[in-house]
Amino acid sequence: MLSIGILLALAALFAVGIPIARYLVDAKGLRKYPSAGISAFTSLWSMWHNRRMKRFMAIHKAHERLGPIVRVEPNHLSFNTPEAFYDIYSHAATNILKDVYYDAIAGPFRSSGNTRSREEHTRKRRTIANSFSPKGVAEYEASVTKTVHILLDRFDELHAQHGESGFNATPWIHMFTWDAIGDVVFGESFNFLENGNDTCVAETPEGQQHEVQAIASFLGGVQYANNIGYLGTDLAKWLKKNVLYCSYGAKMGANFSNISIHKIRRRQEIPEEAAPQDVWSRMIAANKKPGAHVMPFGELVAESNSLLNAGNDTIGSSLTSLLYHLARNQEAQKKLQSEVDPVFLPGVRVCPYNDVKDIQYLRNCIDESLRERPPVGIGLPRITPPEGSVIAGQRIPGNTSVSVPTWSIHHNPALFPDPYAFKPERWTDEKQIPALRKFCLPFSTGGRACVGRNLAYLELEVAVASIFHRFHVELVYPDDELDTLEWFNSSPGDLFVKITPRVTA
Known part of the structure; x- marks a missing residue:
């Protein structure tokens, strides 16, 4: 009978030996691409940096160090090249599907955001796309306007309470977006801003x-699902069912x-x-x-989760x-205020969308922020199809995971001079508009945009x-960089600001 020591040694040999053997055999020919640390042997590299909430930055630095194509997992190549974005994500990339990663993170029912099936995605997207057409969105403006009014009230109260010492705006902004998306999707706000906290009612099945x-x-x-997704579908499902269900x-x-x-x-x-x-x-x-697919309750929950996810977090x-x-670029703030102030009639605190949507500098500020700090x-x-694909001029074998990091593309100095500056x-x-229009893609591109x-x-x-x-906004700590944390x-x-009313309420 084998001793516990021998069994542990065999388990360790199995855990280490198989990845090394796969690397040496190199059935797909991926060894020619540089790897980030131990990423060619195991997904633990991705899991470690994801746990630290900095995987996007670890991949960005790996590209800066190793070049435009980096092996970030044993079966995953990351491309920091503009042409790869369209080779992988565009409407023309009809044979490149969502990766098996989404099978690992998904529940029993899929949303339009995590289904891998092109047919299922088309059906689901057809169901919800009309809700977010320009005409559909126009019907939600009253919900947004109401919530912005409440946010301004809360900012007035926070100014009165904290004055020059300032306050952390991050949780209040997220309470604002939760309230707005609750009203937009369900016709009912979460009332987090009015209550001053994000406590709400949940209900089990x-x-x-x-x-x-x-x-x-x-x-x-989200962090739990994202981290477990790197384990592979079968292991992730087994762990969720048998080990991690109480985590x-x-x-x-x-x-x-x-x-x-x-x-x-x-x-x-x-x-x-x-x-x-709504x-x-x-x-x-x-x-x-007539003839429409009727979503079962579990599918409605999955779709609602997806809408709440994107509507609050993004x-x-x-x-x-x-x-x-x-707040950090006071000249930009002053210029923006000079552009928006004239459209506000006396006594108006929240301007209608039709009055602000054509203010070019306002849109420039939003687009530049989305470039410099993309929400994803x-x-x-x-994943490439079984026959493989050509990506950025490289023939990539079939069933290989591929991606283009948005952060890295948005900070590519060849595309955007001085990429870390807010301009x-x-x-x-x-001179920059062609690259901005083609490669600044905070909402992705193609059928999955x-x-x-x-x-x-x-x-x-x-x-x-x-x-x-309504307000002049300054940073409490002007020299501090705003941290970026990767959940998904x-x-x-935290963003500590001090705000000063500019106009009477």
């Missing part, structure tokens, strides 16, 4: 209600889904004739069309980053114009 902290639930669940990350992920369940059930109680013009109404209408991260850039910094993983003026520089782009711009333009018309999206860290 069995109907048991409990209170949770929404932001911690979301971020904890902090699993509990936070369940809490986040339970928030959606509670909102859905409350929304279902509203009679159709009394229903608000995303939910449009989804139900699409489900009722917009919240973008607004926080923009607040930071304009990682390379979204895709709204670059968006009117005729973010469906909520129109809502994001409406919310950002209305909120930014109103905030900077790249979320800003």
